[in-house]
Amino acid sequence: MNTPHDRRARLMAWAGAALVMAALVLEFSQLVVDWPFPFWAWILTTVAGLTLLWRGLDQLHIGMGARAVAAALAFLVVLLIVVPFVVVVVLGSLQRPVDLLTGPHLIPPQPTLDQYFRLFNIAYLSEGLRNSLIVSTTSAVLATLLALLGGYAIASLRFPGRRAVYTSVMLIYMLPGIALLVPLVAIFRSLRLIDTLPGMVLGHIALILPLVTWLLVSAFEGVEPDLEHAARIDGAGRFDALRRVVIPLTVPSIATTAVFAFVLSWNELLFSRVLYVSSTPMLAPSIVNLMDPINRVEPQLSAAGLIASVPVLILALVMQRYLIRGIGEGAVI
Amino acid sequence: MTESPMVVRRGSWLSRLPIRRENLAYAGIFLAPTFLLVLALIIYPLLFSVSLTFTRASTLGAERSWVGLDNWARLLEDPLFRQSLVQTVMYVVPACILAVIIGLGVALVLNQDFPGRMLVRASLLIPWALPPVVVAAMFQWFLDGRRGLLAPWLVQLGVTDTPVAFFTGVPGTLYTLVGIHVWKTFPLIALIFLVSLQYLPRETIHAAQIDGANGWRRFRYVTFPFLLPTIGVALIIQLLVTIQLFDLIFALTGGGPGAYSTYNLYFYAFKTSFEHTNLSYGAVLAYVVTAIIVIFGLLLTRGGRSLRLS
Numbered sequence: 001m002n003t004p005h006d007r008r009a010r011l012m013a014w015a016g017a018a019l020v021m022a023a024l025v026l027e028f029s030q031l032v033v034d035w036p037f038p039f040w041a042w043i044l045t046t047v048a049g050l051t052l053l054w055r056g057l058d059q060l061h062i063g064m065g066a067r068a069v070a071a072a073l074a075f076l077v078v079l080l081i082v083v084p085f086v087v088v089v090v091l092g093s094l095q096r097p098v099d100l101l102t103g104p105h106l107i108p109p110q111p112t113l114d115q116y117f118r119l120f121n122i123a124y125l126s127e128g129l130r131n132s133l134i135v136s137t138t139s140a141v142l143a144t145l146l147a148l149l150g151g152y153a154i155a156s157l158r159f160p161g162r163r164a165v166y167t168s169v170m171l172i173y174m175l176p177g178i179a180l181l182v183p184l185v186a187i188f189r190s191l192r193l194i195d196t197l198p199g200m201v202l203g204h205i206a207l208i209l210p211l212v213t214w215l216l217v218s219a220f221e222g223v224e225p226d227l228e229h230a231a232r233i234d235g236a237g238r239f240d241a242l243r244r245v246v247i248p249l250t251v252p253s254i255a256t257t258a259v260f261a262f263v264l265s266w267n268e269l270l271f272s273r274v275l276y277v278s279s280t281p282m283l284a285p286s287i288v289n290l291m292d293p294i295n296r297v298e299p300q301l302s303a304a305g306l307i308a309s310v311p312v313l314i315l316a317l318v319m320q321r322y323l324i325r326g327i328g329e330g331a332v333i
Numbered sequence: 334m335t336e337s338p339m340v341v342r343r344g345s346w347l348s349r350l351p352i353r354r355e356n357l358a359y360a361g362i363f364l365a366p367t368f369l370l371v372l373a374l375i376i377y378p379l380l381f382s383v384s385l386t387f388t389r390a391s392t393l394g395a396e397r398s399w400v401g402l403d404n405w406a407r408l409l410e411d412p413l414f415r416q417s418l419v420q421t422v423m424y425v426v427p428a429c430i431l432a433v434i435i436g437l438g439v440a441l442v443l444n445q446d447f448p449g450r451m452l453v454r455a456s457l458l459i460p461w462a463l464p465p466v467v468v469a470a471m472f473q474w475f476l477d478g479r480r481g482l483l484a485p486w487l488v489q490l491g492v493t494d495t496p497v498a499f500f501t502g503v504p505g506t507l508y509t510l511v512g513i514h515v516w517k518t519f520p521l522i523a524l525i526f527l528v529s530l531q532y533l534p535r536e537t538i539h540a541a542q543i544d545g546a547n548g549w550r551r552f553r554y555v556t557f558p559f560l561l562p563t564i565g566v567a568l569i570i571q572l573l574v575t576i577q578l579f580d581l582i583f584a585l586t587g588g589g590p591g592a593y594s595t596y597n598l599y600f601y602a603f604k605t606s607f608e609h610t611n612l613s614y615g616a617v618l619a620y621v622v623t624a625i626i627v628i629f630g631l632l633l634t635r636g637g638r639s640l641r642l643s
Contacts, residue, residue, distance in 0.1 A: 084471055
């Protein structure tokens with residue numbers, strides 16, 4: 001426990017950690033006070049400190065060094081992800097436009113929720129929020145319901161032509177949006193569907209239905225066929241088997257799929273922009289409107305951005321376990 | 334000879350059909366709504382757009398005239414097409430390399446067992462879930478030359494001597510977009526690697542450890558070869574995503590600065606179809622994008638299949 005070897009190792013680890021912390025403080029205190037501490041010096045000191053820490057800890061306990069360094073690096077990754085969002089979108093939305101004149105601020109000098117109230121005066125924005133909620137929810141729910149039937153048929157019914165259907169779902173899923181949108185606009189125009197909510201929903205369904213079907217096929221393929229056969233021998237028809245056996249077993253996958261569909265539709269810009277002329281603004285293109293270089297008010301834009309992010313961030317948080325697995329398996333691009 | 338035991342099949346009249354017919358009937362019923370929608374919203378439009386490419390159609394008028402292969406021939410002598418194609422490559426190559434290197438690094442870090450790793454893993458979902466337009470607006474302010482935070486920070490931290498102008502250079506602006514795009518997409522790549530790392534054979538790693546292989550050699554000779562197929566999959570996925578990069582270009586640069594310096598093929602197809610209202614040539618460009626995507630997508634399904642088998 002207290003051999004000289006252990007003591008040396010512990011000293012090394014502590015020295016490493018201290019070096020990393022000192023360099024971190026020195027480097028980032030420059031945002032407040034001006035030192036002559038060059039960037040390369042920070043990088044070198046940090047690398048040296050992490051090496052010491054790694055070596056020291058590894059001599060105490062194999063594998064501990066790697067874990068400590070991983071934790072430090074993971075902290076950097078979190079900073080990389082969170083800092084732009086928190087500083088610009090969250091804190092930025094609390095600034096007053098006049099604060100922009102006194103230079104960039106990390107912390108708003110006089111935080112205010114003013115910009116959020118002003119957003120309600122922008123008609124296309126509140127309309128866009130409403131339309132996006134309607135369109136994304138409707139198309140996610142409709143697409144998931146359709147895909148429950150279609151995905152089940154592809155996954156568990158052995159019918160002639162099944163392979164062809166399977167392959168075409170995959171091919172259609174890969175199609176780029178623009179390839180669909182160009183003819184859809186021509187067709188929608190002749191059907192007078194452009195600039196209407198039903199048209200918008202149809203456009204979004206065209207976009208998400210292949211993905212949703214594909215995801216549910218994969219989910220249903222995981223259901224043990226014996227369970228379904230047992231139900232069928234007990235006299236359940238295909239509808240009953242789907243409703244009473246397959247769906248209850250795959251509720252998490254179905255919910256994840258619906259969330260994927262909603263996020264995809266909510267974040268979608270191209271279709272929402274092009275299928276809109278004057279009466280059905282969606283949220284994403286409305287935010288682009290706010291980005292117009294001449295009339296841009298950055299804090300207002302951040303406030304709108306935060307509002308647009310809240311639904312998807314909440315869904316991501318609630319469903320994180322399933323989403324991480326779904327994304328990791330490469331099912332969703 | 335006794336009669337073979339027969340399963341009494343009850344249920345609706347469909348269930349009394351022979352099993353193959355029954356399956357076909359049910360498949361027909363279950364697939365009908367999806368099939369009709371796909372037919373109306375995807376297959377018919379795609380066929381319709383073939384006919385578009387042989388005519389002259391604008392988004393404004395409904396009148397179309399037959400022009401044969403003119404729209405396709407235009408590709409060959411269109412300098413902007415060539416430029417967009419080159420710039421598509423300029424987006425794709427660094428975006429793929431950066432996202433795969435960063436994603437792999439992050440996955441290796443998160444594969445270690447330390448307190449709070451679940452929290453870090455969950456934070457990866459933030460860039461993935463954020464609407465691209467919000468990411469665009471966020472970086473527009475963050476990277477702005479006068480009002481942004483990053484450029485003065487970089488000066489204060491001693492990284493650069495003068496504030497960086499992120500949105501004025503050619504081709505610098507394109508690489509700024511690549512950077513933002515990588516910020517948004519590296520988590521997806523990291524999660525792909527993370528799932529794949531779970532299947533890394535622990536015994537092999539332990540054996541290498543006992544044989545005295547250090548961390549780098551364990552990575553080089555065990556982990557890396559194991560991950561190679563996944564690296565291929567990640568590269569192609571990132572390639573497919575980057576070819577379809579549109580939102581950032583539309584929201585941040587509109588194709589500029591200068592002469593179309595941040596156009597890619599996808600954006601060019603959009604501009605042609607909906608701002609220059611030439612649906613016919615736009616459809617041709619969209620087909621070029623589709624062809625590229627389908628080629629690499631087929632590669633991916635091959636690779637994906639071999640990945641799943643391994």
